[in-house]
Amino acid sequence: MPQLTQLPLVAYSQFFWLLLVLALIYFGIGRAMLPKIQSTVDARDKRIADDLAAAQAARTGADETEAAYRARIDESRAEALKVAADIEQVAADAARDMVQRLAGLSVDADEAGKAVKAAMAHG
Numbered sequence: 001m002p003q004l005t006q007l008p009l010v011a012y013s014q015f016f017w018l019l020l021v022l023a024l025i026y027f028g029i030g031r032a033m034l035p036k037i038q039s040t041v042d043a044r045d046k047r048i049a050d051d052l053a054a055a056q057a058a059r060t061g062a063d064e065t066e067a068a069y070r071a072r073i074d075e076s077r078a079e080a081l082k083v084a085a086d087i088e089q090v091a092a093d094a095a096r097d098m099v100q101r102l103a104g105l106s107v108d109a110d111e112a113g114k115a116v117k118a119a120m121a122h123g
Contacts, residue, residue: 091116 092112099107 088113088116088120091120 092109092115095116096107096109096112099105099112
């Protein structure tokens with residue numbers, strides 16, 4: 001049969017063309033598409049690295065701002081406690097003066113201070 005004798009020639013021809021097409025595809029992808037893909041991946045990696053650096057800088061700035069805020073809060077609390085101690089002293093002096101004017105009694109500064117503290121503790 002002549003068809004069977006031509007089978008190896010046809011198979012070798014098709015195998016040759018298959019290898020040629022695959023080689024063209026392989027080198028076409030390697031030479032044309034791979035550099036574009038690699039540049040896209042590199043640009044994406046750079047953008048991610050830049051975004052992470054910006055996020056870290058923002059986090060550092062936020063931490064510094066929070067530390068400054070907490071320092072101001074602590075200073076304000078200390079000042080408020082100082083003012084509150086002054087208010088107790090003014091209240092004690094006012095209580096001593098009122099008792100002396102209204103009742104004519106002399107009250108010790110320590111006793112007046114204790115009375116003011118007790119009154120402030122009870123609300």
